[in-house]
Amino acid sequence: MAGVLKALRPILLAAVLAGSGPALAGDMSGGARVFQAQCSICHHDTKNAPPSVGPDLFGVIGRKAGTLKGYAFSAAMKHSGLTWTPEELDRYLADPGKVVPGNKMPFPGMHDSARLDAVLSYLETLK
Numbered sequence: 001m002a003g004v005l006k007a008l009r010p011i012l013l014a015a016v017l018a019g020s021g022p023a024l025a026g027d028m029s030g031g032a033r034v035f036q037a038q039c040s041i042c043h044h045d046t047k048n049a050p051p052s053v054g055p056d057l058f059g060v061i062g063r064k065a066g067t068l069k070g071y072a073f074s075a076a077m078k079h080s081g082l083t084w085t086p087e088e089l090d091r092y093l094a095d096p097g098k099v100v101p102g103n104k105m106p107f108p109g110m111h112d113s114a115r116l117d118a119v120l121s122y123l124e125t126l127k
């Protein structure tokens with residue numbers, strides 16, 4: 001898994017960066033579309049979905065970081081001590097590498113606060 005992820009990293013990053021481009025410009029407020037464009041390549045959003053590159057995000061709000069059964073989290077995520085409140089998610093998604101140093105989510109961070117708010121609202125519907 002770790003090896004595969006390492007090999008895929010450049011491709012995934014390119015896809016994520018492509019997804020964050022002009023395609024979204026027409027609909028910045030649609031959290032589902034932001035999720036589709038920037039998260040769904042690595043995360044499912046439905047109940048009991050099999051692990052993807054990243055853990056299923058159904059029910060992520062209120063969950064303790066790194067605890068979803070069936071997903072092989074990094075030690076950094078398992079020991080982060082975080083619980084995914086909207087506030088912690090906001091901090092994490094803006095700069096994953098800074099908030100959980102050494103975690104394995106290959107995502108550069110979301111700096112557009114409107115887009116970040118939109119995706120957070122979407123995550124709150126996943127329950």
Ligand code: HEC
Nearest residue numbers: 012038039042053054065066073074077103104105106107
């Ligand atoms: C290129 C793949 C990739 C993309 C894109 C990505 N993630 Fe992740 N994500 C991961 C991986 C891998 C992990 C596991 C991190 C670890 O164990 O260190 C993760 C972990 C997470 C976690 C922690 C979950 C938990 O149960 O502790 C959250 C929350 C999260 N991602 C949200 C998002 C959101 C929201 C987006 C879109 C804005 C996103 N991710 C985009 C790969 C990705």
